[in-house]
Every structure is written in C-alpha cells, then in structure tokens.
Amino acid sequence: MSCKVVLAQGISVSYREELKNTIKTRNIRPKLVGFLANEDPAAAKYAEWTAKTCAETGVEFELRKCSRNDLEDKIIEANQDAGVHGIMVYYPVFGDRQDQYLQNVVDVSKDVEGLHHKYVYNMYHNIRFLDEAKTKKCIIPCTPLGLVKVMEYVGVYNGILPHGNRLHGRIVTIINRSEIVGRPLAALLANDGAKVYSVDINGIQEFHRGVGLQLKKHEVSETTLTVEDVLPLSDVVITGVPSPSYKVPSHLIRDGAVCINFSTFKNFDGDEIKKKAAIYVPAVGKVTVAMLERNLVRLYDYQAQDRAF
Template identity: 50%
Template sequence: MSFCDAIMQSCLPYRIAIESPSSISTLYPGYDGRPYQREPKMAAEEKALAPGARKIDAGSIAKPFRENIRKQVQELKDAGIEAPLLVGLLANTDPAARKYAEWTGKACTNDGIRYELRTIDDPIDVEAALRDANDDPRVHGIIVYYPIFGQVESFSGEGQDDYLRDTVSYKCDVEGLCHEYRSNLYRNIRYVDFPTNTKKCVLPCTALSVVKILESVPSCYDETKPISRRMEGKTVTIINRSEIVGRPLAAMLSNDGADVYSIDIDSIYLFRGGRLHKCEGETPESCVRKSSIVITGVPTKSYRLPSAWIQKGTTVVNVASFKNVDEDEILQIEGVQYVPMVGKVTVAMLERNLMRLFYNFHHPDRRFEERKKTVTLDAQRPAPWYGNALQVYTAVAATAIIAMLLTNRQ
C-alpha cells in the first residue's frame, strides 16, 4: 500500500477526501469521494416542536395583499392614472419611528406606490406641515411617525400627539386613527357614507394586520357565519390597551363576535357584544387561561408572558417590537400557532388603506362624481326670487326711491 493510500484509509472515518492516483470508489466501496462537511447545527425553527405547534411567517400572509396592490397600481398606470402618493411626516429621533419610515418607503417603492418623506426639524411645525398635506390635492395618504410630543417637554404634553391624529383628514388618514374612523370603529359603523354605503371605513393598520393574521389561521374565524359573527364563541386576551393597537383591536374583534379581555397595567375590561364591562375578579392569568387567542403588545424588553398560562391549541400573536413570550417554550405546547412579528402585514395594510382612500376620495372618476353631485345639488336648490345682480340692484334702488317719496310726502 502506498503512503498516499495509507493516509486516505486512516482518514476515511473522518470523511476527508484526498486525491489519489488510485480510484477512490474502487479502493473504498461505499465512499463517494465528496469532501467532508460538518453537520449543520439545527436552527431554532427546526427544533422538534410539539404536535400541531407551528411558527407562522407574517411575510407569507402579507404576500397576497401586496401582490393585489401591485396589480391595482399597474391597472391605474395602464389607464394613464398616476400611482397614489403617500406622504410621511417625521419629526422625532426615535429609532423605531425612523426604521418604520424606512420600511414604509422601501415597501411602497417595491409595490409601485409613490412615497415622500418630509422631515420636520421642529415639532411645533408638524401641525402646519400636516395641514399643508391635507390641502394638497396631489397627496392621497398621510402617515405621521409618532411619538412626537411624547418624547420632549411641551406645553400640550403627550396629548398633542392625539390632537395631531385628529388633525389628519379622514380622506388621507392611512393609519385610520383620526376621530372620524375611531368613532365609527367603536360604534361598529363600517362605512363613511351612510346610508349609501359605498365607501368602507379605513381601520387602524396595525390592528387590522392582526385581524388578517387571525383570518389566515384555521379555527380563529368561521367564514361560514355572517360578518360580525365570525368569532362567536371565541375568547381573546389582548395585553396592552394602547390607542394604536390594543384598544382598536379589542373593538374590532368584539365587533366580529368575540369576547375580548383587554389588559393594561392597572385594569382589565371585557368587550362583549359591543359593550364594555369592568372586570373586578379577573387576573391576567385567568384571562389568558380562558383564551384561545392571546395577543401581546407590551413595549418593554423585560416583560414575558408566562408560558404556563397558555393552553393547548392557542394562537399567540406578538405585536410588540420585543418578544413578549418565550418562543422555545410556547412551541412545546401542543397545537400552539405562534406569530412572532406583524410588521410585514402592517405595512401591507398601510398600503391597502392608501388604495382604499384613493378609490374612496381621490380617483379621477370619484372626483368627477363628487363634482357632478355638487352641481346636481346646486341645480336642485330653489331658485332665489332674484335672477341676477342687476335685479337686486334695481329692487334696492326702487325701494330707496319709494322710501324717499314717502318721506317727502310726510
């Protein structure tokens, strides 16, 4: 045996391939001659899961929505209509807000939507910039990246951000957070043009993204039931009652028939049948244990939802930028459906809201209909007793002359 062959034979157990004048396949039957490759470590998502447990990629849920948006934009372009314009207003140094603005811009560009980020140095100028965007006929959607006044000392305090949300025109509010849409949501009014009902309301995009995720998960929504009853018999717990996600999401799921526990730092409420009930005897643990759907949105790194509270077959959605649950632990619970992030679906819903606003208020055909309606209403108004300015002048002059004659006669 040659020296080279001896080395090859000694190294065979380690699957190291060394070139030899002899045929490797002849010398060592069963060895294919490929270099040894270390077995890759099992990735976290490839670890053995409990039976029926699953981690859901939000990107797969967002994909069909974004494909439909691209199709709509292309149809507009084919008809000679410019793509909708979304304007973002950024007036803070919050890293998360800046990252969200960046994601929004990239997504819009990829989907054919025009996007313009307007950076404002002084938060005091945000209202003026917002009103300018409201009045600009070229702008079809507006998103304000919060918090603004919540980060710095101001005369108005954090309430100024709420004021700005209500300042966004309902015709441009892609976030669905202005008073018009919030009020309609909490009263379960689904159209802005009652009783015609041709223009659907815009819903808060992050809360809407959670609804779309739940609709994609088997057993959460019953599509055989009529709208407003598709979550009947379901109990949901939402941890964090923010105006951006927790509060509107609780209302939306309750409007679909679910019993929804809304948990915040110092209180628990139950949304049931469109009514709000204060819960005195419930705890976060008792609510979670009753629920087949749990949604977490606590914006702190230290918070963890105890995995022991989660029951078999529960759907868990993490809305916060931090992981509010121990992923490895909950995926060891039988039948758990876990969605770790909703950002991609949120951006898709933002674009979807923009398209809805465009077709509701800004499409050339819609604007023509509105102008036509205005002309029709003007034509239907009773004609005044005078026909033109000359008749008014003549009547006034005649009245003055008669008054003078009567005065002189006296």
C-alpha cells in the same frame, strides 16, 4: 414541538401582490407622505419598511423629516396638496394628548392610518360604511386591521359564519390597551363576535356582544379577573407590551392557543411558547404596512369620487 411559526412576510404576500396588480393594471400612482418628527429607532425602522414596501407595490412614498414643533404646519401643507393622496405620522411625537390633536389635523380624506376621530368613532360604534348606499367602507386603524388579517390568515375567523359574527365563541386576551392598538383592536374583535379580555397595567376589562351576540355593537365591563384567570381560557393571546423585560407567562397559555406579538420587543419566550402554542406569530409589522397601503388606495379612489367626505 408541533407549533407552526407564521411570519408576517408570508401573511402580507397576497395583499402586496393584490396592491401591485391594482396599481399596475389601473395605471395609477397613489402618493403617500410619511412624517418623521422623532428620534425613535422603531419609528425609523417602520419608515424604512414603508419605503421598501411602497417601492415594491408601485406607491410613491416620500419621507418628510421635520422638528415636532413644525409638524402641524407641515401636515396642513400636505392636506392642501392635491398631489398627496395619503398622510401618515410616525408616533409618538409629543407622547401625550398633543399626538391625539395631530391625528385630527390630518385631513380625514388622507388619513391612511385611520386615526382620525371620525374613523375611530365609526369603529367603536360598529359603523362600517361612510355613506348610506354602503359603497364606501370606513378606514380602519392599520395596526388593529393588520392584526385582524393575521387572525383571518391563521384561521381564527370562522368562514362558515356570516361576516361580522366570525369570531363568535372565540376568547381572546389582548395585553395592551393603548388608544392606537389595544383598545381599538379589542373593540373590533368584540364587534366581530369574540369575548375579549383587554389587559393593561391597571386591570382587565371584558369586551363582548352578549350571549348569542344579542348586541349590535360591543359593550365593555370592568372585571376583577387577573392574567392568571384569563390566559388559560384564551384561544388567542395577542401582546404589545413596549418593554424588553416583559414576558407573557408561557405556563398559563392554553395548550394549542394562537399567540401573536405586535410589540417591538419579544413578549413571548420563543422556545417556551413553541411548546404550548399551535400557532405563533412573532411580529406583524409587514402586515401593518400592507394595510396602510390598502387604505391609501381606498382613499385615492374616494378622493377621485370626491363625495365621501
């Protein structure tokens, strides 16, 4: 087996070092507040990692626990506190549209997760800057952004091509189309030039910018394709199915593919996938946290300039 297993810890090192140096040399102390209003063990784990990484890099992190019914008021309090530079919430809280509402209660200038409508809209429309002078980059949702960084690290992005086109010619299957990860990720990768098959329990959509990348931003079309059709075509397979019993059928994976799992559960059979994949990334959580902190430092600077929003 010649599969290379790449761990999130190693991928995130350079980002964590860069953050640490920036914070130390500029002598700043950005503060991130995380709200935990559920009993989900995955959320508690995520909070634990956030605290640990923040301690390493010099970010001040405060975990605030509250009941879900108090959460809105607590977010507003943090929005108004000039000593808080970034806010995040461990979702799901209500697990329905109320979570989407809460994502927009977080002040856009403090939204380290990039889930506010303004950022999500800009991402879907391939608008990369907040200002006309193009000095302030948009905040990108941190898990999709982390997955982009994973793909850059393992060499799926082609550095010879111009920025914004570096996935031209790549075929990617993403098994998950949630609003938090799968759909924004499909849009980001298609905006960067990939042909993306976005799989959910109801079917498969194709995200692309047309032949020769003739479109400025991606478009989406419905397909009648199945997982059996798209997996053998895919250079990259990314999966995030929140179920312990779900396994991507390894026999359908193209020989030499890049396989990335972001689910809390192991969506790939570790032994089987190593027989097919060239590169296997079993988890990405640590990269996500590094992106969260990167977004925080960016927002800290924008708040200091105070003119982006």
